[in-house]
Each structure stands twice: as structure tokens, then as C-alpha cells.
Amino acid sequence: MLCLICGSDKNKTVFNEEGVDIKKCLGCGHIFSTYIQEDFYNGYYPNDLSSVDHNWWQGAHKLMYEKFWNRLMKKNSGSLLDIGCGLGYFLEEISEIDKNKKWLLFGAETSISAVTFARNNLSLNNIFLGPIENAPYSEKYFDLITLWDLLEHLENPRRTLKKIIEILNDDGYLFIATPNINIQLFKARLKKLLNIGTNHCLEVRDHLHNYSSHSLKRLLKESGFHTIEFIQLPPIQAVSGSSSKVLLIIKNSWFEFSRLVFYLSFGHINFNNLYVIASKK
Numbered sequence: 001m002l003c004l005i006c007g008s009d010k011n012k013t014v015f016n017e018e019g020v021d022i023k024k025c026l027g028c029g030h031i032f033s034t035y036i037q038e039d040f041y042n043g044y045y046p047n048d049l050s051s052v053d054h055n056w057w058q059g060a061h062k063l064m065y066e067k068f069w070n071r072l073m074k075k076n077s078g079s080l081l082d083i084g085c086g087l088g089y090f091l092e093e094i095s096e097i098d099k100n101k102k103w104l105l106f107g108a109e110t111s112i113s114a115v116t117f118a119r120n121n122l123s124l125n126n127i128f129l130g131p132i133e134n135a136p137y138s139e140k141y142f143d144l145i146t147l148w149d150l151l152e153h154l155e156n157p158r159r160t161l162k163k164i165i166e167i168l169n170d171d172g173y174l175f176i177a178t179p180n181i182n183i184q185l186f187k188a189r190l191k192k193l194l195n196i197g198t199n200h201c202l203e204v205r206d207h208l209h210n211y212s213s214h215s216l217k218r219l220l221k222e223s224g225f226h227t228i229e230f231i232q233l234p235p236i237q238a239v240s241g242s243s244s245k246v247l248l249i250i251k252n253s254w255f256e257f258s259r260l261v262f263y264l265s266f267g268h269i270n271f272n273n274l275y276v277i278a279s280k281k
């Protein structure tokens with residue numbers, strides 16, 4: 001497999017999960033899953049959404065979305081496109097906060113069940129069903145494009161970023177939220193060592209490319225983005241697979257500590273997920 005970031009074919013295995021190797025490129029350090037996912041995969045959400053943890057996607061994300069609004073949307077207006085909008089809870093939250101309707105809201109999603117839910121249950125009408133590459137949006141139409149936990153799922157992110165460059169206004173912003181592999185791999189190894197919850201740490205069948213701030217920055221630069229800024233947002237207010245309040249307190253305390261380290265190190269040390277704002281200028 002050729003490295004997405006630098007094109008090298010030299011790599012080594014750094015982790016194995018559920019029989020699937022995770023490789024690290026020896027040329028640039030990019031870490032990726034060897035699982036072959038179908039192009040334009042649309043099976044992330046099940047047909048029956050009653051088994052999905054809706055609180056995880058809605059209530060637990062609320063604080064993060066509010067902070068995002070304050071940071072990027074509150075003082076502006078325009079058109080927002082959420083690519084990989086899933087069930088639509090981010091757009092619904094923005095719609096609720098944006099009382100004066102300063103923003104026009106759009107979404108794109110490949111899962112039929114998720115789009116049906118967003119349309120029928122959240123009354124989100126501007127959702128495109130299908131890969132963003134096929135969406136009929138005008139050039140430079142959007143002022144803000146968001147990718148919440150989508151980039152790591154894409155086998156071919158360069159193709160998606162090319163489309164984003166086309167439909168993003170020259171003064172607009174792209175926002176990306178994606179896991180930070182430096183932390184994820186450390187956590188996965190620690191769990192394996194301690195023999196706790198060793199499955200699904202790195203989500204090998206879903207997370208095809210695992211980014212660090214270094215590889216993400218390079219990918220964005222090569223895709224046509226010139227200004228790239230990493231920011232911090234509060235974590236999801238739930239601990240996956242647990243309802244423990246204590247674990248949530250630990251999670252939030254860890255965030256406050258790591259946010260402090262992030263600012264004291266002028267953004268060089270980041271223990272959190274990657275949240276990046278990129279623009280063409």
C-alpha cells in the first residue's frame with residue numbers, strides 16, 4: 001500500500017486489531033489501517049437506528065457544538081455545509097442556537113437511514129444523499145464547511161478536499177475534527193497491555209487513515225489550504241461504553257490539563273483530538 005501522505009511503499013506494522021494490521025509509513029510516519037473499505041462506503045449507520053446511542057450524538061456533543069458556534073459562527077453569517085452530517089444533530093443544534101437564522105444550513109451524508117432520520121425526525125430539508133463529490137453545489141458557495149469525525153473514514157481524502165476547495169468561498173473556512181493518532185495509539189497500546197477493552201480501540205474497519213497534526217497539516221497544504229490553525233474544543237460529555245460519572249469527570253479534568261499544556265506550548269503539544277480551521281488565503 002502506498003502512503004497517502006508521501007507516496008512511500010515502505011512501512012511497518014505498529015498495531016493489530018481484530019486481525020487487521022495498522023501500519024506506519026517509514027517515509028513520513030503516517031499511520032493507516034490496511035483494511036480495504038469499499039469506495040463511498042455508506043453502511044456506517046444501521047438500517048434500524050433504534051440501536052444507535054442518540055444521546056451520544058446529541059446531548060453529549062452539545063457543549064462542543066456550542067463552543068464551536070461561539071468560536072466560528074456567532075459573529076458571522078452565510079452558508080454552512082456539514083459533510084458526513086450523519087443523523088443531523090450538529091445541524092439541529094446550530095439551528096436551535098441561531099435564533100435569527102443568520103446561517104443557511106446544508107448537510108451531505110451517504111447513509112440512507114441517517115438522511116431519512118435527519119429529514120423526518122429533525123426536519124432538516126437541505127440534506128444531500130450521496131458522496132459529496134456528486135453533490136450539485138455551485139462553486140465557492142459555502143462560507144463554512146465542517147467535517148466532524150469524517151476525514152479518518154475516507155479512503156481517498158484528497159478527492160474530497162479537492163471538491164471542498166471548489167465549493168468553498170475564497171474567504172470561507174473548513175473545519176475538521178478527527179482523532180489524534182499519537183494519543184489514540186498510545187491508549188490502544190495501554191489497553192492491550194492492561195488487557196482491558198482491547199477490541200475496537202482504533203476502529204480499524206472504519207478509521208482508514210489516522211492523522212497527527214503533522215500529517216493533517218501536510219494534507220491540507222497540498223490540497224490548497226494556506227492558513228491552518230489548530231484549536232481546542234471540549235470533549236464529548238460521555239464516556240463511550242460507560243455511564244460512569246467518575247470517568248466523565250476524569251475525562252474533563254484531562255481535557256483542562258491538556259488544554260493548558262496546549263496553550264503553554266504554543267500549540268506544539270496536543271493530547272486532545274485534532275480540531276483544525278483551514279482557509280485558502
Ligand SMILES: [Zn+2]
Pocket residue numbers: 003004005006007008025026027028029030
Ligand atoms: Zn508516508
